[in-house]
Amino acid sequence: MEDVKAYIESGILELYVLGDVSPAEKQQVEAMAQKHPVIKVELEEMEKALEQYAQANAVEPSEHQRDKILTSLVTNLADDATFGTKKEAIADNVVAMPARQTTNFYKYAFAASVALLAVSLVALFNVYNQLQRSDQQLVVMNAQNQHISKTVNYMNDELGVYRDTAYKVIKLKGPKNMGMTLAWSPVKKKVMIDMNGMHLPENDKTHQYQLWAIVNKKTVDLGVFDKSGADTLIMKQMRSVALANTFAVTLEPRGGSVNPTMSAMMVIGQF
């Protein structure tokens, strides 16, 4: 009962009777009136008082209005009679005045800003990714570029070797079609081997090929080399030697030996 009293004193009933409530409030008041007869009586008394207040403030419309309005209503009545089924079920017309619309500008502006921020972040992320990819490509291109310029240098060297008349080109040969080409300049004391045109089996990890020069029946170590598919070198410079009449290659343990293992002789060639 205390709740009902508080409800009555809240002032909502007055607003209801004055038609100044939202549709939700209207329903609530009507539900309360259904539940609590006290509220219903309260509403009834307020309505009566206001009705009398309106009567006290009545303004008589001009006389001719009565006929005019009654005629329009009776015409309406005739229409109703003619179209008996046309009972208009217009919903309750007592509708609370809509509350003034507060401006939504800031709400929309905020939403737009957030959306813009999100779009910008996505765009930034994309651009960053593209930049990363471009950087990677640039690194790869650089590496390729270096590789190509290296290759060009080697090729120049190689061409130089073949053009230089000081170089003697010697073919070393062995059984089973094995063979390789060697260029030796007695003047420059340089020995180059052709890595590309080499016909030798690939050596394993524990062995390496070793080049020897035979000078006056003595063997001189000219260094080791590998035969592998991945070797990018075209010409490899070996150790210098000024005098030689025979060159030979043996397969030795990795790092090379002091004296050649004659049984592992692969190819040999004479100048």
Place this chain on the structure above:
Amino acid sequence: MSRKNKISLSEEELVLALRNREKIAVEALYDMYSSSLYGVISRIIIDTPTAEDVLQETFIKIWNSFSGYSADKGRLFTWMVNIARNLSIDKLRSKDFKNHNKNQDIENNVIAIDEQRNTVYKPELMGIKDLVQTLKPEQKAILDLVYFKGYTHVEAADELGIPLGTIKTRLRMAIIELRKYFN
């Protein structure tokens, strides 16, 4: 000036007759309520021809949408005065009305209207002068803004620069005074 034979029915009889679409109901409705309703309409719309148009629209709407009225939800007059007030405000806010009445001060005319027109005092309200003294001026100002001018209590608070809570309290006190006075 008044017609001699105004038709008057009890509210229950009138509602029943209106529901049955009886011709007599239309006349009784007009005779019983036109001046009270016009009191509200003419306080919102100063221009007499427009106010009279709205009075006609009000009766047409009452008549056409009568199936929407339910006696459980309150008195007939409360329902009708809401229709009259809403139609008046709709008219006031409609574009062509605004265009035709640019120069008219439509805000504060409650007092003006009472001065200009002969407010009809019903015989049963003999003590009307007391009534004016019953309501404190600040209560009457708010009640009239909301009841006769169709302001929401929020708009009234804005207009008068008074907190909402005070507006509600004064409305409540005003209606309590009216109840004391009329019962």
